[in-house]
Each structure stands twice: as structure tokens, then as C-alpha cells.
Amino acid sequence: MPLTQNVFFVGFMGAGKSTVARRIARSAGATSLDMDKYIERACGKSIPEIFEEGGEDLFRKIETDTLRELAGREEPLLISCGGGIVMRPENIEILKSGGTVVHLLVYADEAASRISDKSSRPLFNDIESARELCALRLPLYEEAADFTVATGGKSVFDISREVSLRLRERGVICRQQG
Numbered sequence: 001m002p003l004t005q006n007v008f009f010v011g012f013m014g015a016g017k018s019t020v021a022r023r024i025a026r027s028a029g030a031t032s033l034d035m036d037k038y039i040e041r042a043c044g045k046s047i048p049e050i051f052e053e054g055g056e057d058l059f060r061k062i063e064t065d066t067l068r069e070l071a072g073r074e075e076p077l078l079i080s081c082g083g084g085i086v087m088r089p090e091n092i093e094i095l096k097s098g099g100t101v102v103h104l105l106v107y108a109d110e111a112a113s114r115i116s117d118k119s120s121r122p123l124f125n126d127i128e129s130a131r132e133l134c135a136l137r138l139p140l141y142e143e144a145a146d147f148t149v150a151t152g153g154k155s156v157f158d159i160s161r162e163v164s165l166r167l168r169e170r171g172v173i174c175r176q177q178g
């Protein structure tokens with residue numbers, strides 16, 4: 001098996017978590033999973049629809065249940081988490097005990113320029129509130145993470161290579177590929 005344990009990607013919206021997880025999975029011969037997409041499939045609703053129906057509380061509850069389920073699976077996965085995963089202390093515990101946590105660091109302004117469809121992100125409203133939310137969460141991402149990779153001004157290729165290297169150094173990816 002190319003992965004010795006789960007890898008969780010955390011970071012603000014637009015950090016590139018899903019793209020980087022997918023890319024590393026492909027080159028390492030592992031499986032990646034996007035938590036938001038998984039939730040949408042399991043609920044038969046989009047993330048904005050879940051927010052409309054039960055607000056952020058409902059979404060966070062589903063998110064925690066899903067995280068617990070995925071963290072407990074037998075096959076290790078590269079899991080990209082929603083940007084708000086660190087808002088619940090119990091999630092940070094699940095992340096820390098469930099594998100290696102990678103923080104992809106992005107600030108709100110660069111994130112805004114990367115996200116083309118903001119309507120799919122109910123919590124990315126105006127840039128001012130995104131900056132505040134990002135500042136509030138940065139210490140929580142750091143608390144959860146085993147290591148951080150800054151993404152500002154870097155290509156997906158470079159970010160993926162840097163993360164892969166760090167994961168190999170730690171013995172989390174154990175085959176020399178990609």
C-alpha cells in the first residue's frame with residue numbers, strides 16, 4: 001500500500017486541498033477523497049442546500065460524522081477536508097489521531113482570486129468577512145497540522161511536489177513514485 005496512514009488536507013477555502021490531494025493520489029497510486037463531495041453524494045444535496053435546510057449547525061454535524069467515519073476506514077486515504085473542519089475541537093482530535101494533517105496555507109485575498117464560483121461556498125461572502133474568518137482559523141489549522149506548506153504564488157505542481165516530499169520524508173508515502 002503506498003500510504004501508511006491517512007493524510008488530511010486542511011486550510012482555508014481556495015487553498016487547493018482537493019486538487020493537491022487528487023494529484024498526489026494519482027502519482028503515488030493512492031486514493032483521494034473530497035469530503036464535501038462525499039457529503040453531497042451521501043445526502044443527495046449540495047452544500048448550499050444543506051446550509052439552507054439546517055444552517056451551519058446541520059452541516060457541521062454531518063461533517064463531524066463523516067470525518068469520524070472516514071478516519072476509521074481500513075484503507076488509508078488522502079482526504080481533502082472542508083475549510084471549516086477545524087471549527088469543532090472534536091474534529092481536531094479526530095484529525096490528529098486519525099493520520100497526518102497537512103495545512104495548505106492561503107490568505108483570503110489570494111483565495112478569493114482562486115475561487116471562481118463563490119455561490120458554492122456559503123461561508124465565502126464578502127472579502128472583509130473572509131479575511132476575518134481566515135484570521136480566526138489560521139491558529140486552528142496550525143494546531144491541527146503536522147506541517148504547513150505555504151501556497152502563495154506557487155503552482156499546483158510545486159505545492160504537490162513539496163507536500164509529497166514531506167510525506168515521503170515522514171514515511172507516510174512509502175513508494176518512490178511521481
Ligand code: S3P
Pocket residue numbers: 011012013014036047081082083084085120121122123
Ligand atoms: C467551508 C468550506 C467549504 C465547505 C463549506 C464550508 C468553510 O469547503 O465545506 O462551504 O466553512 O470554510 P472548501 O474549503 O473545500 O471550499
